[in-house]
Amino acid sequence: MNLSKELSTRQESARHAAAKDYTEYFSFSRKSSTVVILIAILVVIGYFIWWLNIPFIEDIFTAGTITLIMALGFQLFMGNSGVLNWSYVGYVGIGAFASAIFSMTPSFKAMQIPTMYPFLVNLHLPFPVALVAGAMVAMIVAALVAWPLMRLSDAVGAITQFALLIVINVLLSQWSQITNGPRTFTLGGTRLTSLWVALGVAVLVIIIVYYFKESSLGLKLRATRDDRYAARSSGINFVAVRYYAYVVSAFIGGLAGGLYSHYILSITAASFYMGELFMILSMLVIGGSMSVSGAFFGTLFVTLMRQFLRQAENFLTRSGFEASGSTEIVVAVLMIIFLVWQADGITGGEELTWEKIKRRLPNGKKSREKVSKNVKQEEKA
Amino acid sequence: MNAEILFEFVINVLSMGSLYAxxxxxxxxxxxxxxxxxxxxxxxxxxxxxxxxxxxxxxxxxxxxxxxxxxxxxxxxxxxxxxxxxxxxxxxxxxxxxxxxxxxxxxxxxxxxxxxxxxxxxxxxxxxxxxxxxxxxxxxxxxxxxxxxxxxxxxxxxxxxxxxxxxxxxxxxxxxxxxxxxxxxxxxxxxxxxxxxxxxxxxxxxxxxxxxxxxxxxxxMGGTPLLIGFIAVVIGGMHSLPGSVLGGYVYAFISNVLSLTLPSSLLSFRDAFMFAIVIAFLVLKPEGLLRGNYQEERVG
Amino acid sequence: MNNNPVLQISDLYVAYGSILALHGVCMEVHKGELVSICGVNGAGKSTVLKAIAGVLKPRSGSIRFKGKEVAGYKPEQLHKMGMALVPEGREIFPSLTVEENLRIGAYGRRLDKSFAADLEDLFNLFPILKERYHQAGGLLSGGEQQMLAIARGLISKPDLLMLDEPSLGLSPALVDQIFELIIELKSRNITILLVEQNAQRALAIADRAYLFANGRVEYSGQPQELMGNVDITSVYLGHNGGDV
Structure with missing residues (x-):
C-alpha cells in the first residue's frame, strides 16, 4: 500500500511537471523539504551549542550526532527492507577499529599493541582518509559475507544476523594482532572528531540516506518490504536490492564507528555489541523505523531522554540509592509501549515535510485552503 | 589408555549435550x-x-x-x-x-x-x-x-x-x-x-x-546458554522437538571436537567457528537436520 | 422450520485491512437445513465462513448463533458453542496421525463411552479412516484427507457444520463420494452451511441457497428457482453453472 501511494505520488509529480506547474517546485512542498528541514534543525542546534561553548553540552551534542549517523545507517537497511539487521553494530565496530589503526602513528601503535601485524603498524593515513578507509573496510567485509544471507527472512534471517554479530564480536575481541584482543584499545593523540566534523558527516549522511530511500533502488527495496512475492513477480531481484542496501548501510555504520573511536579515544569490542544495538534499535522503534525523519527524531528523543535519565540516575546514586542501569529499563519499557500502541513510532513512519508543518501552523487554515485549491487544480488537469 | 580418553570424551559430550538439549x-x-x-x-x-x-x-x-x-x-x-x-x-x-x-x-x-x-x-x-x-x-x-x-x-x-x-x-x-x-x-x-x-x-x-x-x-549469565540454544536449535531444526534435542548433542560433539583439535592459538576463536558453522547451516540447510512439518517461508 | 434460526447474520461488514470484502451481508440458517452459498471466486463465500467461525473479525454487523450474539468471539469459543468449520484446503495436521487429528477435533470432549460410540459411527461413514487410524495425516491421499477433515469436524457433534469447498481439487469420482456423504449427513438432520464453486451440484442437494457476488448477497431463495433463472446462472455462475 505504501508502494502504491508512492507510485501515485510519483505519477502525480510527473503530471505536475508536464503541466509546468513551477510553483510546486518553489513552494517547498516537494519531498526535498524533508532533507532541508532535518539538516536545518541539526545545524541550528549545533551552531547554538557551539556558540554556548559549554564543553559538557558540546560533548553530548557530538556524541549524539555520531549516534544519529549510526541510527541513519541502521535505518537505511532495516527501515527500507523490513529485515532486522542485528549485525549492523558489528560493522560499526569494524569501522571504529579499522579507522583508528589507519590514523594512529606507527610509533604509538608499536608501543600500545606490541602483538600487531607489522604491516598494520607501518600504515599511517591522515584522519579524513583513515575515516573513509575504515568505513570501506566495513563495507568490504559486508560485501564479502552478505550475499548468501540476504535470501533469509523472518526468524531464520534474524538468527543468522545475530550469529554474524557474534562472529564479528569474537573476532574483534580475540584477534590481538589487530585489535589488542579483549584489552582496551587506546588511540592516543587528540580528539579528532570535533563537533563540526560530526555535524558535517551527519549532514552528508542525511542526504545519502534520504535520497537512497527515494531512489529507484530504495523504492524497489521498500516494495520488497511491503510484499516480497509481489515485488518479485514485478521483476525485482530482492536479494540484489537488499544486498546493495546492506553494503551501503555497513559503510555508513563504519563511518559512524570511525567518528566514534576518534571521539571517545579508547574502545573495546564490547562497545559494539548488544548495548549499542539496543540503543539504536530503541531509537528507530520510538522514532519510526520506516522513515529518515523517524531515525532523526528517534535519536533526538532518546538521546535527550537518556541524558535526562542519566542525570536523575546520578542524582539518585549520590543520594544513596543504587540506580545505575535504570535508564535502559525506562528506554526498554518505552520501546515496548511504542510497539504496542504506536508501532510506527512518533513520526508514524512518514517523513516530515514542509506541507505538514504548514498545516500545523497557527494560520494553518490558509494553507489548507491552498492545498485544497491545488487538489482542485489537479482534478481539472 | 585410548579407550579411557574415548570414554571421557563420550561422557563429556553426553553430559554437556544433555544440558544443551x-x-x-x-x-x-x-x-x-x-x-x-x-x-x-x-x-x-x-x-x-x-x-x-x-x-x-x-x-x-x-x-x-x-x-x-x-x-x-x-x-x-x-x-x-x-x-x-x-x-x-x-x-x-x-x-x-x-x-x-x-x-x-x-x-x-x-x-x-x-x-x-x-x-x-x-x-x-x-x-x-x-x-x-x-x-x-x-x-x-x-x-x-x-x-x-x-x-x-x-x-x-x-x-x-x-x-x-x-x-x-x-x-x-x-x-x-x-x-x-x-x-x-x-x-x-x-x-x-x-x-x-x-x-x-x-x-x-x-x-x-x-x-x-x-x-x-x-x-x-543468561547470554551464553541463549547462544548455545540458538546454535543447537539451528543445527537440529527450528520446527522439530526431537531435532532440537539432537542439535544439543551435536553441538556438544562439535564443540568438544574443536576443543581437542584446534591449536591453542585459535582456541579463543572457538565461538566464532561455532557461529560460522551456524551461519553456514542457516544458509545451506535452513530446516536443520530434522525438519518438522511446518512449511517455512523461504524464497531462494 | 421453527422461528429461531441456528445462525442469523445481519448487515455484516468484513474487511481485509482497508479493503472491504463483505458489504452488509444478511442470511440465516435454520435447524436441520442444508444451506448452500454459491458464487464466483472472490465473491466473499469463504470470507463469510471465516467471519462466522471467528477467524476474521467483522467490522460491523451482527452474527447470532443459537440466539446469542457472537460477533467478535474467538474461534475456540465458537467451537465450544457448537460450531465446526471444515476449512478450505482441508488443513489437516500432516505429522499427526489420523487418531490424533480426530482427538484435536474432539478437543474439550471427554474421551468416554459416548465418544467411542461416535467414533465407531464415524468409522461406518468413513471406513478408510479406520484402516488408516495410526498413519500420519500427511500420508493420506487428497480424498482421504477430505474425509478426515470432515470427520474431524463431525466428532465434536456440532450444531452447525460449515464446509468450505469440500470438493476442491478432487477427482470426479471422489466429488461424487463427497456429495453423497453430504446427503447422508443431511439425512441425519445435521445443520450444514456449504460453500461450493461447483454450483450445479451444491444447488441440487440444498434446501435453500444464497448467491454471492462482490461481497453482497445477490439472490437468496429456493435452489430450483436459482437454477431455473437463466440470467442469474449465466451472469453469476458461469455459462452452465459451474462444471458438471
Whole structure:
C-alpha cells in the first residue's frame, strides 16, 4: 500500500511537471523539504551549542550526532527492507577499529599493541582518509559475507544476523594482532572528531540516506518490504536490492564507528555489541523505523531522554540509592509501549515535510485552503 | 589408555549435550507455537539461578525443596513474561515480538544489576554434585551423570505428554497450524501459556546444572546458554522437538571436537567457528537436520 | 422450520485491512437445513465462513448463533458453542496421525463411552479412516484427507457444520463420494452451511441457497428457482453453472 501511494505520488509529480506547474517546485512542498528541514534543525542546534561553548553540552551534542549517523545507517537497511539487521553494530565496530589503526602513528601503535601485524603498524593515513578507509573496510567485509544471507527472512534471517554479530564480536575481541584482543584499545593523540566534523558527516549522511530511500533502488527495496512475492513477480531481484542496501548501510555504520573511536579515544569490542544495538534499535522503534525523519527524531528523543535519565540516575546514586542501569529499563519499557500502541513510532513512519508543518501552523487554515485549491487544480488537469 | 580418553570424551559430550538439549528444547517449545525466537529465554535461567542462590544462602531448606522452588521460579517468569510482554503483540508482526523479547531481556538484566548486584554471586551447590565418581576408569563429578539422568527422565515425560495427552496433541497440532487448531476448539492462550511454562520449567532445570558448573550467578549469565540454544536449535531444526534435542548433542560433539583439535592459538576463536558453522547451516540447510512439518517461508 | 434460526447474520461488514470484502451481508440458517452459498471466486463465500467461525473479525454487523450474539468471539469459543468449520484446503495436521487429528477435533470432549460410540459411527461413514487410524495425516491421499477433515469436524457433534469447498481439487469420482456423504449427513438432520464453486451440484442437494457476488448477497431463495433463472446462472455462475 505504501508502494502504491508512492507510485501515485510519483505519477502525480510527473503530471505536475508536464503541466509546468513551477510553483510546486518553489513552494517547498516537494519531498526535498524533508532533507532541508532535518539538516536545518541539526545545524541550528549545533551552531547554538557551539556558540554556548559549554564543553559538557558540546560533548553530548557530538556524541549524539555520531549516534544519529549510526541510527541513519541502521535505518537505511532495516527501515527500507523490513529485515532486522542485528549485525549492523558489528560493522560499526569494524569501522571504529579499522579507522583508528589507519590514523594512529606507527610509533604509538608499536608501543600500545606490541602483538600487531607489522604491516598494520607501518600504515599511517591522515584522519579524513583513515575515516573513509575504515568505513570501506566495513563495507568490504559486508560485501564479502552478505550475499548468501540476504535470501533469509523472518526468524531464520534474524538468527543468522545475530550469529554474524557474534562472529564479528569474537573476532574483534580475540584477534590481538589487530585489535589488542579483549584489552582496551587506546588511540592516543587528540580528539579528532570535533563537533563540526560530526555535524558535517551527519549532514552528508542525511542526504545519502534520504535520497537512497527515494531512489529507484530504495523504492524497489521498500516494495520488497511491503510484499516480497509481489515485488518479485514485478521483476525485482530482492536479494540484489537488499544486498546493495546492506553494503551501503555497513559503510555508513563504519563511518559512524570511525567518528566514534576518534571521539571517545579508547574502545573495546564490547562497545559494539548488544548495548549499542539496543540503543539504536530503541531509537528507530520510538522514532519510526520506516522513515529518515523517524531515525532523526528517534535519536533526538532518546538521546535527550537518556541524558535526562542519566542525570536523575546520578542524582539518585549520590543520594544513596543504587540506580545505575535504570535508564535502559525506562528506554526498554518505552520501546515496548511504542510497539504496542504506536508501532510506527512518533513520526508514524512518514517523513516530515514542509506541507505538514504548514498545516500545523497557527494560520494553518490558509494553507489548507491552498492545498485544497491545488487538489482542485489537479482534478481539472 | 585410548579407550579411557574415548570414554571421557563420550561422557563429556553426553553430559554437556544433555544440558544443551534441554536449553534448545526450551527455545523450540516457544518457537514452535508462536514463531518467536525468545531472546529473554536466557534471563529465565538467570531468574531461576538467583532464586537458587537466595534460597541456598539465606535459608536452610533441604536441597530438593530449593531445586523445586528454583524450577518454579523459571515457570513463573516464563508464564508472566508471556502474559505481560508478549500477549499484547500476538496479532502483530513477528518482528515486533522479536524486538520485544530483546527489550524484555535487557529489562531483566538491568533489574538484576540494580536490585541484586552487577557482580557475580557464589551459588551453594550440594556436596554430592561435585562428588567424584570413577566410572570405567574415568573420574567425573556426579553432576555430569545426574544431568544425563535428569535429561532422560524429563525427555521421557515430555514425550509421553506430547504423544498421549490431549494437551500435548493439541500443542503439536497448534505448532503445525495454529488457526486450524483454534477452529477445532483449541484455546490459543492456553497453548501459548503452556509453551512458555514448559520453556520456563526447562530453564529452571538448566539453571540448577548451569550454576553448579560455573559455581556462580550474575546478571548476564543468561547470554551464553541463549547462544548455545540458538546454535543447537539451528543445527537440529527450528520446527522439530526431537531435532532440537539432537542439535544439543551435536553441538556438544562439535564443540568438544574443536576443543581437542584446534591449536591453542585459535582456541579463543572457538565461538566464532561455532557461529560460522551456524551461519553456514542457516544458509545451506535452513530446516536443520530434522525438519518438522511446518512449511517455512523461504524464497531462494 | 421453527422461528429461531441456528445462525442469523445481519448487515455484516468484513474487511481485509482497508479493503472491504463483505458489504452488509444478511442470511440465516435454520435447524436441520442444508444451506448452500454459491458464487464466483472472490465473491466473499469463504470470507463469510471465516467471519462466522471467528477467524476474521467483522467490522460491523451482527452474527447470532443459537440466539446469542457472537460477533467478535474467538474461534475456540465458537467451537465450544457448537460450531465446526471444515476449512478450505482441508488443513489437516500432516505429522499427526489420523487418531490424533480426530482427538484435536474432539478437543474439550471427554474421551468416554459416548465418544467411542461416535467414533465407531464415524468409522461406518468413513471406513478408510479406520484402516488408516495410526498413519500420519500427511500420508493420506487428497480424498482421504477430505474425509478426515470432515470427520474431524463431525466428532465434536456440532450444531452447525460449515464446509468450505469440500470438493476442491478432487477427482470426479471422489466429488461424487463427497456429495453423497453430504446427503447422508443431511439425512441425519445435521445443520450444514456449504460453500461450493461447483454450483450445479451444491444447488441440487440444498434446501435453500444464497448467491454471492462482490461481497453482497445477490439472490437468496429456493435452489430450483436459482437454477431455473437463466440470467442469474449465466451472469453469476458461469455459462452452465459451474462444471458438471
Amino acid at each position: 534441554l536449553i534448545s528444547l526450551g527455545l523450540v517449545f516457544v518457537f514452535g507455537i508462536c514463531q518467536l525466537v525468545n531472546y529473554a529465554y536466557g534471563e529465565y535461567i538467570t531468574v531461576s539461578g538467583y532464586v537458587l542462590y537466595f534460597l541456598g544462602v539465606f535459608t536452610n531448606l533441604p536441597w530438593p525443596v530449593v531445586f523445586l522452588l528454583g524450577i518454579l521460579a523459571g515457570v513463573a517468569i516464563g508464564f508472566f513474561s508471556e502474559l505481560v510482554a508478549f500477549r499484547p503483540f500476538r496479532e502483530r508482526s513477528l518482528d515486533a515480538l522479536l524486538v520485544t523479547s530483546f527489550a524484555v531481556s535487557i529489562i531483566l538484566q538491568r533489574l538484576f544489576q540494580l536490585g541484586i548486584s552487577p557482580r557475580s554471586k557464589a551459588v551453594p551447590v550440594p556436596a554430592f554434585f561435585n562428588l567424584n565418581i570413577q566410572l570405567f576408569g574415568v573420574i567425573t563429578p556426579l553432576r555430569n551423570l545426574l544431568i544425563i539422568g535428569t535429561t532422560i527422565v524429563l525427555l521421557t515425560v515430555l514425550v509421553l505428554i506430547m504423544k498421549y495427552t490431549t494437551l500435548g496433541i493439541a500443542m503439536r497440532g497448534a505448532s503445525e497450524n495454529f488457526v486450524t487448531a483454534r477452529l477445532m476448539g483449541v484455546p490459543a492462550n492456553l497453548m501459548i501459556s503452556a509453551a512458555f511454562i514448559i520453556s520456563g520449567l526447562l530453564a529452571g532445570v538448566v539453571a540448577i546444572f548451569w550454576s553448579a558448573r560455573t559455581g556462580s550467578v550474575e546478571p548476564m
